[in-house]
Amino acid sequence: MNIIFAGTPDFAASSLQALIEYCATSTEHKVVAVYTQPDRQSGRGKKMSMSPVKTLALESTIPVEQPVNFKAQETKDILASYDADLMVVVAYGLLLPQAVLDIPKLGCINVHGSLLPRWRGAAPIQRAIEAGDAESGVTIMQMEAGLDTGPMLLKAVTPITEQETGLSLHDKLAEQGASLLTKAIEQIAAENIHPEIQDDSLATYAHKLNKQEAQINWQDSAMNIERKIRAFNAWPVCTTELEGQTIRVWKAEVVDMITDENAGTIIRSDKDGVLVATSEKLLRLTHMQMAGSKMMAVKDLLNAPARQELLAVGKQFGLIA
Numbered sequence: 001m002n003i004i005f006a007g008t009p010d011f012a013a014s015s016l017q018a019l020i021e022y023c024a025t026s027t028e029h030k031v032v033a034v035y036t037q038p039d040r041q042s043g044r045g046k047k048m049s050m051s052p053v054k055t056l057a058l059e060s061t062i063p064v065e066q067p068v069n070f071k072a073q074e075t076k077d078i079l080a081s082y083d084a085d086l087m088v089v090v091a092y093g094l095l096l097p098q099a100v101l102d103i104p105k106l107g108c109i110n111v112h113g114s115l116l117p118r119w120r121g122a123a124p125i126q127r128a129i130e131a132g133d134a135e136s137g138v139t140i141m142q143m144e145a146g147l148d149t150g151p152m153l154l155k156a157v158t159p160i161t162e163q164e165t166g167l168s169l170h171d172k173l174a175e176q177g178a179s180l181l182t183k184a185i186e187q188i189a190a191e192n193i194h195p196e197i198q199d200d201s202l203a204t205y206a207h208k209l210n211k212q213e214a215q216i217n218w219q220d221s222a223m224n225i226e227r228k229i230r231a232f233n234a235w236p237v238c239t240t241e242l243e244g245q246t247i248r249v250w251k252a253e254v255v256d257m258i259t260d261e262n263a264g265t266i267i268r269s270d271k272d273g274v275l276v277a278t279s280e281k282l283l284r285l286t287h288m289q290m291a292g293s294k295m296m297a298v299k300d301l302l303n304a305p306a307r308q309e310l311l312a313v314g315k316q317f318g319l320i321a
Contacts, residue, residue: 001028001085001189004104005053005062006035011174012090013052015111018178019088020060022185029185031062032082037093038066070100079103086188088181089143098145106188108143111177113170114206115139115155117198120148121206125173126166128206129231132223135159136169138177140184142195149203151195154187156180165233209236216240218264218319221280222254237289240264241318242310250295251287258282264317271299274311 003023005016016034023029034057042049050058057064067075080103087108089096101108114124116139121127128136137157144150156176160169187193214236216225229238229252238249252273259267261277268275273284289295290307302308 002032004033004084004087005031006092007053007090008037008051008093009091010052013056014174014178015090015181016053016056018182022182033063035065101143110141110143111181112139112141113173117203119206120203122208124206125169126231130227138173138180140180151197153193154180154184165230167234211236214238219279222278222283225283226252226254248289249285252283252285255282255284264319266313266315269311273298
């Protein structure tokens, strides 16, 4: 098969790497082109940077296309010129209209980081942790015009541990998705694939992450806050306000105790962490990041007298209005 790959971030690069290695061992399949989002400014210097997928494609001397969208007929014609049998889409970041999905002879398949139909949408990995799901996984899906609604081709399950973060689960599913993709291509080539229609009644939507929702609401339960802290590690990272300072919270743990103190109030502050009241049980913050500093364990952070004073017992973190 002639295969086009479309993807942008690290999650997608794992699948592209597996696909390149798979094609290198086979004379039957070839990656004829890679599609990825246009180069964008990033970092403090606002320098133009390539996506991880583009970097990998160039290293492998694969032609790269970076359309802004697929509205122009010329863009569709370029895609058609590659005479692809199959298009593999992984976290591309662009919606593909039906006219594009129909161009490859066998259509387009997607590597999606959830056990569909649960968590369709942009942030399935983080939403699964935030919701307290016991497991996640990867689904290989035949794409159609709806958002992650197409027939399911293959699935693989990954348990979500009590220590799982958005970053750790991302890395597990990136590796799992890459492995499952090559298996799917083998079965598609052999015409040994059996699509399963999704049950739309079981679908949930994984909204895109944003920095505003990363603000900790101390009137929530300790369990819900702790899940969100893990889910939003390493982006956008949960934050809280204290005396005009924004503090990022990287790790925390639920403490099965109750208190009469108002939510957000610091109950204890020592080498074990900063113990904070919530609406249900207590939350111990163990790794934090002050403005202009790096992430640190609280036991190290409290070595500075100024921070001991800032995080003293009785202080109250800001609440979301």
